[in-house]
Amino acid sequence: MSTNKHSSYREEAQKGIDSARLQSNLSNLQNRFGKGVMRYWEEMEDKGMRSRVKNARMRTFEHLDTILTELAKNVRARGGQVYFAETAQDAIDYTLSVARKQKVTKVVKGKSMTSMELDIDPALEKEGIEVVETDLGEYIVQLAGSTPSHIIAPCIHMDRKQIGELFADKLDIDYTDDPPTLTLAARKALREKLLSADMGITGCNLACAETGHVSLVSNEGNIRMATTMPKVHVALMGLERVVATLDEHREALQLLTRAAAMQKLSTYVSFSGGPSKKDDPDGPEEFHLVIIDNGRSKILADPEFREVLACIRCGACLNICPVYGKIGGHAYNYPYCGPIGAVLTPLLDGVNKHADLCKGETLCGACKDICPVNNDLPRMLSGLRQKLAYGSDRWNVKQHNLTEGYIYRLWRTITSNSFLYRTGVRLGRLIQRPFIGNNKLIEKMPSIGGAWTKDRDLPPIAPKTFAEIWRKKQRLKPTPAAPASREEK
Amino acid sequence: MSGKTVSLFIQCLVDTMFPETGTAMMTVFDRLGIPYDYPTGQTCCGQPAFNSGYHHDAAGAARHFIDVFEDAEVIVCPSGSCVHMVRHHYPELFKKEPEMHSRAVAVGEKTYEFTQYLVDELGFTDLQAEFSGSVTYHDSCHLHRGLGIFSQPRTLLNNVRGLEFIEMTDSDTCCGFGGTFSINYPEISTAMVDEKIENILASKAEVVTGCDISCLMNISGRLSRRKEKIKVLHIAEILAATGRGDR
Numbered sequence: 117m118s119t120n121k122h123s124s125y126r127e128e129a130q131k132g133i134d135s136a137r138l139q140s141n142l143s144n145l146q147n148r149f150g151k152g153v154m155r156y157w158e159e160m161e162d163k164g165m166r167s168r169v170k171n172a173r174m175r176t177f178e179h180l181d182t183i184l185t186e187l188a189k190n191v192r193a194r195g196g197q198v199y200f201a202e203t204a205q206d207a208i209d210y211t212l213s214v215a216r217k218q219k220v221t222k223v224v225k226g227k228s229m230t231s232m233e234l235d236i237d238p239a240l241e242k243e244g245i246e247v248v249e250t251d252l253g254e255y256i257v258q259l260a261g262s263t264p265s266h267i268i269a270p271c272i273h274m275d276r277k278q279i280g281e282l283f284a285d286k287l288d289i290d291y292t293d294d295p296p297t298l299t300l301a302a303r304k305a306l307r308e309k310l311l312s313a314d315m316g317i318t319g320c321n322l323a324c325a326e327t328g329h330v331s332l333v334s335n336e337g338n339i340r341m342a343t344t345m346p347k348v349h350v351a352l353m354g355l356e357r358v359v360a361t362l363d364e365h366r367e368a369l370q371l372l373t374r375a376a377a378m379q380k381l382s383t384y385v386s387f388s389g390g391p392s393k394k395d396d397p398d399g400p401e402e403f404h405l406v407i408i409d410n411g412r413s414k415i416l417a418d419p420e421f422r423e424v425l426a427c428i429r430c431g432a433c434l435n436i437c438p439v440y441g442k443i444g445g446h447a448y449n450y451p452y453c454g455p456i457g458a459v460l461t462p463l464l465d466g467v468n469k470h471a472d473l474c475k476g477e478t479l480c481g482a483c484k485d486i487c488p489v490n491n492d493l494p495r496m497l498s499g500l501r502q503k504l505a506y507g508s509d510r511w512n513v514k515q516h517n518l519t520e521g522y523i524y525r526l527w528r529t530i531t532s533n534s535f536l537y538r539t540g541v542r543l544g545r546l547i548q549r550p551f552i553g554n555n556k557l558i559e560k561m562p563s564i565g566g567a568w569t570k571d572r573d574l575p576p577i578a579p580k581t582f583a584e585i586w587r588k589k590q591r592l593k594p595t596p597a598a599p600a601s602r603e604e605k
Numbered sequence: 606m607s608g609k610t611v612s613l614f615i616q617c618l619v620d621t622m623f624p625e626t627g628t629a630m631m632t633v634f635d636r637l638g639i640p641y642d643y644p645t646g647q648t649c650c651g652q653p654a655f656n657s658g659y660h661h662d663a664a665g666a667a668r669h670f671i672d673v674f675e676d677a678e679v680i681v682c683p684s685g686s687c688v689h690m691v692r693h694h695y696p697e698l699f700k701k702e703p704e705m706h707s708r709a710v711a712v713g714e715k716t717y718e719f720t721q722y723l724v725d726e727l728g729f730t731d732l733q734a735e736f737s738g739s740v741t742y743h744d745s746c747h748l749h750r751g752l753g754i755f756s757q758p759r760t761l762l763n764n765v766r767g768l769e770f771i772e773m774t775d776s777d778t779c780c781g782f783g784g785t786f787s788i789n790y791p792e793i794s795t796a797m798v799d800e801k802i803e804n805i806l807a808s809k810a811e812v813v814t815g816c817d818i819s820c821l822m823n824i825s826g827r828l829s830r831r832k833e834k835i836k837v838l839h840i841a842e843i844l845a846a847t848g849r850g851d852r
């Protein structure tokens with residue numbers, strides 16, 4: 117799903133860079149949460165927790181079929197219904213069939229990245245169903261006709277002035293940029309929707325196989341209302357969201373709220389355990405759990421990328437990534453943005469299609485450091501780049517850039533032979549001559565080099581390379597102090 | 606102190622564009638009485654190809670590097686990212702070739718970054734250097750996160766006579782170089798280096814230094830385009846200085 121299908125990563129990135137508002141918001145966000153979480157990891161007493169959770173996640177993946185079967189069994193035992201959706205369309209079709217059967221006219225949504233991945237809203241709206249986001253950030257983005265630009269903070273690209281104007285326009289209130297007043301206005305509008313909706317659609321932060329329940333975290337309480345007030349609750353879950361035991365669930369949940377918002381626990385944690393019963397009146401009349409594959413089993417099957425499924429969607433990598441911090445979430449052109457999006461999106465939606473996501477990072481490694489489950493995102497980005505470099509049948513990837521391929525083949529020949537390398541350096545020294553400016557720097561280069569010299573100067577190849585200086589020094593030395601250098605190979 | 610002869614691993618950028626960094630390293634080794642040698646067959650470690658995804662082509666450069674450096678007692682390089690490449694990525698490149706893999710691991714284990722070798726392996730903290738001026742330091746990503754080098758350069762800088770060390774804000778945030786990233790996504794790269802430069806300038810230091818010439822090339826290239834006055838020096842050049850007009 118996307119609203120900016122036709123603009124490239126670079127164009128959207130430039131828009132983000134040019135937005136003073138976005139730059140300031142992202143800088144505040146990263147200073148507070150990115151740095152805060154890194155400090156927490158350094159100071160936390162239980163240093164083994166992160167790898168424990170990671171190991172538990174990876175262990176679960178080894179037996180995912182049986183663990184999902186157990187989850188389904190336990191959900192059904194509580195009176196819930198479970199549907200395994202192979203594709204996004206299957207998940208949409210199932211949800212629509214439930215909506216039709218229950219004659220649903222209004223859906224309230226809890227914040228769900230998976231629902232964005234499925235792009236389920238237009239399908240519901242086509243059936244004449246009103247769809248309302250109830251997470252405040254998502255609600256603002258929906259009213260604005262925009263898309264989320266952060267996994268946890270969807271409207272980080274907006275400021276309160278814009279939100280004030282939006283609310284004045286859409287909610288028919290007097291303009292104000294006072295956050296409490298705006299929040300109250302949203303609350304009032306959302307209460308009406310929550311009270312009149314007949315279906316709640318949420319995601320699933322974690323599902324516990326042992327108990328057969330789904331856990332959802334929020335800080336606004338909207339999810340609790342969306343899951344209990346409408347008569348039907350549909351929880352959309354990527355098949356990797358499952359944890360085997362309640363014990364593993366506890367630790368994963370703790371890491372999630374810490375990494376996401378530096379909270380010991382989020383303000384609300386909702387455990388949805390199925391429909392209400394005679395002796396247990398809380399909950400909806402119907403509970404449906406949709407367990408979605410949509411490309412995940414392909415990731416599961418590839419050891420190179422499997423660990424990306426261990427992600428608990430905390431968004432911490434966005435809060436530290438220096439690239440995301442400059443370009444914002446819209447450049448990623450998919451619901452999952454930032455470093456996690458750069459790895460996950462190509463795997464789910466096509467490596468060639470999202471080549472810029474694979475290549476558009478510096479591999480600085482900050483995302484790896486902050487990841488609560490130690491996911492090595494730079495390694496996987498490098499792996500994706502390899503697929504683009506040479507093509508891959510397994511991932512249905514075509515060689516991305518044939519010219520680049522030839523250049524690196526030539527580069528390989530040159531770097532594998534010191535005579536060719538030295539000759540190349542001498543040749544470069546001749547070619548660069550016309551480009552050296554008065555300040556002894558290269559200020560303008562043709563072709564791809566121009567991308568460097570657009571904003572930066574470049575020192576030329578030196579009149580004497582280190583190797584040449586060394587040779588001269590050796591010649592001048594009567595008896596070498598150090599052992600003679602090895603022959604050129 | 607170890608009597609091992611150091612094989613100088615002079616990364617391609619230092620060799621071709623910043624030879625003064627290499628000679629500064631020799632000056633330091635001469636002063637400390639560390640024997641060294643320069644295997645003239647060396648070319649490039651393969652990092653540009655590796656980071657662009659051309660792992661098979663990077664393996665070609667890696668094979669050559671291993672051939673050239675295999676007999677070295679110890680290998681020292683004035684660049685963290687190249688050492689990270691040799692130590693951590695070479696073994697990955699040859700994971701399906703057991704013999705090459707063990708050769709790669711052996712070479713990787715004896716490859717050190719310049720400040721890391723001096724402080725961690727040889728136990729130096731004071732190199733008897735003298736440099737007058739205030740200096741701030743940029744933590745290069747692969748050096749810091751990949752090799753865990755953080756305190757070593759600071760220790761050495763803090764013991765330079767006449768040098769006032771100033772920490773900049775976010776010294777460990779990426780400068781935006783990222784190899785071919787800076788050419789493929791110049792606008793993002795520039796936005797990143799500009800933020801780095803704001804932090805450098807805010808430190809009010811006269812010199813910015815680091816242990817990785819590629820990041821310094823990015824920073825200095827942008828500084829010079831912006832016509833900023835602050836000077837950029839590789840750490841070896843500061844540590845080589847003795848205050849006798851050799852700055």
